[in-house]
Amino acid sequence: MSEHQINASARKDEGKGASRRLRHAGQVPAIVYGGAAAPESIQIEHNPLWHASQNEWFYASILTLNVDGKSQQVLLRDMQRHPFKQQIMHLDFQRVDENTAIRFNVPLHFLNQEKSPAGKTAGVIVMHELNEVTVSCLPRNLPEFIEVDLSALTAGDIVHMSALKLPEGVTIPALKLGKEHDLAVVIAKHARGAEEETAAPEAGEVPSTKSAKAAAAPAAAPAKKK
Structure with missing residues (x-):
């Protein structure tokens, strides 16, 4: 410190x-x-x-x-x-009392996002849901920040608070309250346009524009015999 x-x-x-x-x-x-x-x-x-x-x-x-x-x-x-x-x-x-635990909001530092598979994939958005987290520790153990390594992040991944690597003697009180308090820190997801493109069904046999117009036009009357 x-x-x-x-x-x-x-x-x-x-x-x-x-x-x-x-x-x-x-x-x-x-x-x-x-x-x-x-x-x-x-x-x-x-x-x-x-x-x-x-x-x-x-x-x-x-x-x-x-x-x-x-x-x-x-x-x-x-x-x-x-x-x-x-x-x-x-x-x-x-x-602060050096022998009494304190609660404090500590900022998160996100590392290696641009090097991750998600960061290199077109159409994938990496969203930082939290920029800080409340920790509990003795004053001497209080970190100035907590690093979040995103080098292995892929599309569809969600990094929760429970996955954060905390320094020795540091805890996140919210995690003791149940799984519903284990909030997402980072989410990597496809952009909406990319999702729609991925989710679109395979195209069947679609008539060309000329064929479609021809099909829509009325049939020509047979020529009269002279």
């Missing part, structure tokens, strides 16, 4: 007015909660935070939050963005 660090400082002023002044000053108001400690109001410099938010790890890994030099392990639980500006408005972080 890689370490990703976010620097912050404590703040005492709260309320909408204080948050507005922070944003004008290039800071983002945030809160840290959970664990044995009380909730803590903090502020983070916007521009480094914005650059961090462009990475997948910001949403899918445990972050090391340094508040005035004191480090704590947290997960991002909520982020509010401005409706149309490239601006982060507020963040919620949750502290």
Whole structure:
């Protein structure tokens, strides 16, 4: 598990007015909660935070939050963005206990799709039904992503959650609820046009256009004898 660090400082002023002044000053108001400690109001410099938010790890890994030099392990639980500006408005972080299992949504990385038989077959669509999956594990075992190798995928195949290769110590809680919760992750199927072409019955003896027209035309009257 890689370490990703976010620097912050404590703040005492709260309320909408204080948050507005922070944003004008290039800071983002945030809160840290959970664990044995009380909730803590903090502020983070916007521009480094914005650059961090462009990475997948910001949403899918445990972050090391340094508040005035004191480090704590947290997960991002909520982020509010401005409706149309490239601006982060507020963040919620949750502290994690290294000895307590957590549930978190982990992104899926699909590999070798273009090399698979399905990926090389014309008229076959490979559909990603899920882009992330909820896992349960201790914080130290939390993966930043889960790889899904599609190199053997063929037309008609369905890859379910139960087929995912999980790191040691990581489980998918939904699979304990029954087979109906074993959702499809990837489906490889023929496009509709290709299915119709494949399903069409073999053609019988069909008259040519000229023959069909001739058959539809009335028979010519016999010539009269002079």
